[in-house]
Every structure is written in C-alpha cells, then in structure tokens.
Amino acid sequence: MEQLGAIRRLVLNRPSRRNALNAALVDSLTAALTDAEDDPATRAVLITGAGPSFCAGADLRHLLEFSVAGESPVPFLRTVSNLTRRIERSPLPIVAVLHGHAVAGGLEIALACDVVLAEAGTLIGDGHIRNQLVPGAGSAVRMRRKFGDPLGRWLGLTGELLPAERFVRTGWLHEVVESGRGSDAGLRVAETLAAAGNSAQATFKLLLADLDEIPTVEAGLKLELDQFDRHWSAHDIPTELRRFLSRRTTG
The missing domain is CATH 3.90.226.10 (2-enoyl-CoA Hydratase; Chain A, domain 1)
Known part of the structure; x- marks a missing residue:
C-alpha cells in the first residue's frame, strides 16, 4: 500500500x-x-x-x-x-x-x-x-x-x-x-x-453499477432520476452551479 x-x-x-x-x-x-x-x-x-x-x-x-x-x-x-x-x-x-x-x-x-x-x-x-x-x-x-x-x-x-x-x-x-x-x-x-472526483462522480459510479441490474430502459431512467434527486437533496448543488457560472462570467 x-x-x-x-x-x-x-x-x-x-x-x-x-x-x-x-x-x-x-x-x-x-x-x-x-x-x-x-x-x-x-x-x-x-x-x-x-x-x-x-x-x-x-x-x-x-x-x-x-x-x-x-x-x-x-x-x-x-x-x-x-x-x-x-x-x-x-x-x-x-x-x-x-x-x-x-x-x-x-x-x-x-x-x-x-x-x-x-x-x-x-x-x-x-x-x-x-x-x-x-x-x-x-x-x-x-x-x-x-x-x-x-x-x-x-x-x-x-x-x-x-x-x-x-x-x-x-x-x-x-x-x-x-x-x-x-x-x-x-x-x-x-x-x-x-x-474529477466529487460527490457526483461517486453517485454516478454507483448508478452505473445499479443500472447493470436494471432489466428495462424505463426502470433505468427512473433510477437515474431518483439518484439525481437524492444527490441534489444531499449536497448544495445550487452553490456549485452559481460558482461555475460566476467563473464563466468573470473568466
């Protein structure tokens, strides 16, 4: 190690x-x-x-x-x-x-x-x-x-x-x-x-693992949206978006 x-x-x-x-x-x-x-x-x-x-x-x-x-x-x-x-x-x-x-x-x-x-x-x-x-x-x-x-x-x-x-x-x-x-x-x-590591990357990786077990496109799309919702609720994403837009405006 x-x-x-x-x-x-x-x-x-x-x-x-x-x-x-x-x-x-x-x-x-x-x-x-x-x-x-x-x-x-x-x-x-x-x-x-x-x-x-x-x-x-x-x-x-x-x-x-x-x-x-x-x-x-x-x-x-x-x-x-x-x-x-x-x-x-x-x-x-x-x-x-x-x-x-x-x-x-x-x-x-x-x-x-x-x-x-x-x-x-x-x-x-x-x-x-x-x-x-x-x-x-x-x-x-x-x-x-x-x-x-x-x-x-x-x-x-x-x-x-x-x-x-x-x-x-x-x-x-x-x-x-x-x-x-x-x-x-x-x-x-x-x-x-x-x-590139952040909480979204970790959530995305888990989503990919879960999607391998989802039998239909419809179920997969629902899971994807559910993960978006959980991630949005668990983290201060609006602040991250404002920070990104501010960099674009001032850059």
Whole structure:
C-alpha cells in the first residue's frame, strides 16, 4: 500500500505465487480498499501486482487445503466475489494495471474495476475450465457484458488466454502500454480520475453499477432520476452551479 498524492496504490504482493489469491491476500486487499475509502485525501485507487504477473487466479494449493480439511472452498470464493462487488460499488474510481498474466480470479478483479490498462503481451483470460473449475467471483457474469457475448463465451468455454492487444477492440482496455510502463501509465489515468472526483462522480459510479441490474430502459431512467434527486437533496448543488457560472462570467 502506497499513497501517491490523491492516489492510493494497492499492490498484490505474493510474487512467488504470481499473486495467486488466498484468504490472507483477499482479506488484505479488502481491508486496504476500506482504508482508502475512509481516507478523505484519497480520490482514486490504483491496483497493481508485484513480480511477474498481475494475478494468476485463486491459489490452487489453497483450494486443495479445504478439501484436505473436509471443507468447501465456497466460503473463501464468496470473499473473492464480495471483493469484486466492493470494487464495483466503491465510491472511489479504481484503476487496474495488468501485466504478465491476469487469469481467472485475477481477471475477475480487473473486470470489476472502472478502468483497466495492460502492459504489452499480457495474457488475459478466464482459464477456469483448464483446471475443471467453474468461475466463482464474477467472470461468467461480467465477461460477456464487458467483452461482448461472442468473445466472453469463447474465453469461458475454451479457457484460452489471449494477449492484451486482442482486447483493445472491445473497448474494455483503456490502453496497452509498453512493458514496464504500466504503473506510470496507470498512475496518470488515476490522477485524471482523482482530479474529477466529487460527490457526483461517486453517485454516478454507483448508478452505473445499479443500472447493470436494471432489466428495462424505463426502470433505468427512473433510477437515474431518483439518484439525481437524492444527490441534489444531499449536497448544495445550487452553490456549485452559481460558482461555475460566476467563473464563466468573470473568466
């Protein structure tokens, strides 16, 4: 964890295991996100990975430990799923920078972020079925929405990993940058988001998350207007509008 001005950088730090997810790492990332949200000086979050990869997914050895103990891995996977939902609904904009590999749980974390960058050549995919696994933290839910049905379905049903460049045309990747330049590029993007940060940005992000679950345009439009009303009532928006108009008049 590192504070860079208004940006809180969170680093997945199990490099010897390609940052594979275990309970300690998931709990640590969840707590770090809460800490960032509670810090009024933090306006955006940047998630990166230490070592050769962003995240190779759940630690398979960790999953086997549950079997040896006669337990189900589902409660652990629920914490990963809850983490992705926390990222998706956090009031802070969250940027992920991928490198090396972003597979299975690593992809699921990235899919929940607001903006995603990747270093050239990063291999990205769902990969679960390669190990006779089914997703448990959102890739089946989010891949088709983020990538489009054909590519999302292909990645899920083949387990294939594709280079980052393949995802640029989907619009999901904000940018593919030169190898080794990901953190700098991600920080630049996070700073742009932080500079735009205010209560309206946080409300807009929550609205987008809610709209993904709204089945009809009519219901979505009603929710949008309801959010406008709540935000207008909770904040002194007229003063902000007068300030903006005054700057235009005197500028």
